[in-house]
Amino acid sequence: MTGPLFIITGASRGYGRTLTTLLAKSNLATQHSTFILVARNLDDLKTLAASLQTLPNPLKIIYEVADFSQSDLDPVASSVLSVIPLQEYSAVYLFNNAGSLGPLKRIRDQDAVDIEREIRINVTAPLVLTSKVLKKFADTVPKTVVVNVSSLAAVQPFDCWGIYATGKAARDMFHRNIAVEEEAVQKEQTQSSNGPRVRVLNYAPGPLDTAMQDQIRETMPDIPLRQIYIDMHKEGKLVKTEDSAAILVKLLEEDTYENGTHVDYFEVGPAKVCET
Numbered sequence: 363m364t365g366p367l368f369i370i371t372g373a374s375r376g377y378g379r380t381l382t383t384l385l386a387k388s389n390l391a392t393q394h395s396t397f398i399l400v401a402r403n404l405d406d407l408k409t410l411a412a413s414l415q416t417l418p419n420p421l422k423i424i425y426e427v428a429d430f431s432q433s434d435l436d437p438v439a440s441s442v443l444s445v446i447p448l449q450e451y452s453a454v455y456l457f458n459n460a461g462s463l464g465p466l467k468r469i470r471d472q473d474a475v476d477i478e479r480e481i482r483i484n485v486t487a488p489l490v491l492t493s494k495v496l497k498k499f500a501d502t503v504p505k506t507v508v509v510n511v512s513s514l515a516a517v518q519p520f521d522c523w524g525i526y527a528t529g530k531a532a533r534d535m536f537h538r539n540i541a542v543e544e545e546a547v548q549k550e551q552t553q554s555s556n557g558p559r560v561r562v563l564n565y566a567p568g569p570l571d572t573a574m575q576d577q578i579r580e581t582m583p584d585i586p587l588r589q590i591y592i593d594m595h596k597e598g599k600l601v602k603t604e605d606s607a608a609i610l611v612k613l614l615e616e617d618t619y620e621n622g623t624h625v626d627y628f629e630v631g632p633a634k635v636c637e638t
């Protein structure tokens with residue numbers, strides 16, 4: 363029997379961990395689902411895998427330790443692909459979720475070593491991994507879905523977030539481009555709309571109550587933006603990972619989003635749902 367394949371980077375903690383759990387409980391996952399969990403921290407991946415095994419749906423869970431800050435990302439991405447069981451899949455979902463804020467300071471104060479590392483984690487790694495996933499599955503699996511966990515910083519600059527925002531903007535454009543390219547490929551390969559298809563979504567999950575926000579409050583220079591995030595945390599205004607991930611899963615289940623688009627949690631989140 364075939365089922366869907368889910369590859370989630372940055373699954374060990376924070377948003378990726380919650381998203382993985384909700385995906386496993388969602389209508390997207392059947393009992394023949396395979397989950398590939400990717401991050402650096404093996405213990406966290408094992409803990410998540412153990413908790414997924416307790417779900418009523420029997421899932422195949424595989425974890426792979428990968429460090430996206432490595433200078434040669436080809437073997438890193440190849441080893442993620444190498445752990446995927448050889449079988450037929452009904453759909454493939456790749457979540458480019460892993461991300462890093464890097465040192466939060468102005469560009470004039472950044473070091474080249476840090477800039478290069480952050481671009482590898484936030485840009486090169488998802489590009490290389492996505493390229494390999496498309497090569498392997500896009501022509502044969504009925505549906506391939508690539509989700510970029512984006513950010514407001516992809517479309518808006520923030521003081522002291524220059525490296526992170528640059529990475530997020532590049533990632534968004536990369537994913538938008540895949541949507542255009544893969545639609546072109548589909549037109550070339552099949553004259554009908556029933557052939558394999560690739561769907562792409564850039565989803566900005568909102569300001570999440572995760573370690574990334576701890577880093578903002580703890581390490582950012584004392585500028586007005588830092589105080590905004592301290593206040594949001596104090597006032598309980600950060601978004602719960604469960605709420606944001608539930609919206610993303612719903613978008614994927616409905617599958618009506620414009621291919622390659624950027625959707626922000628606040629455009630479609632609970633407040634919006636209540637209004638309509």
Ligand SMILES: NC(=O)c1ccc[n+]([C@@H]2O[C@H](COP(=O)([O-])OP(=O)(O)OC[C@H]3O[C@@H](n4cnc5c(N)ncnc54)[C@H](OP(=O)(O)O)[C@@H]3O)[C@@H](O)[C@H]2O)c1
Pocket residue numbers: 371372373374375376377378400401402403404406428429430431458459460461462483511512513514566567568569570571572573574575
């Ligand atoms: N938190 C927010 O307010 C917010 C807002 C908008 C967008 N986002 C985006 O949401 C995504 C998840 O962020 P989060 O809030 O969950 O952050 P987080 O709690 O810091 O988690 C980051 C994840 O990325 C993985 N990761 C970090 N560096 C890595 C590396 N070098 N190689 C491989 N994996 C690495 C981490 O796993 P290991 O440490 O185990 O490797 C972890 O699973 C990111 O893309 C982030 O940009 C977050």
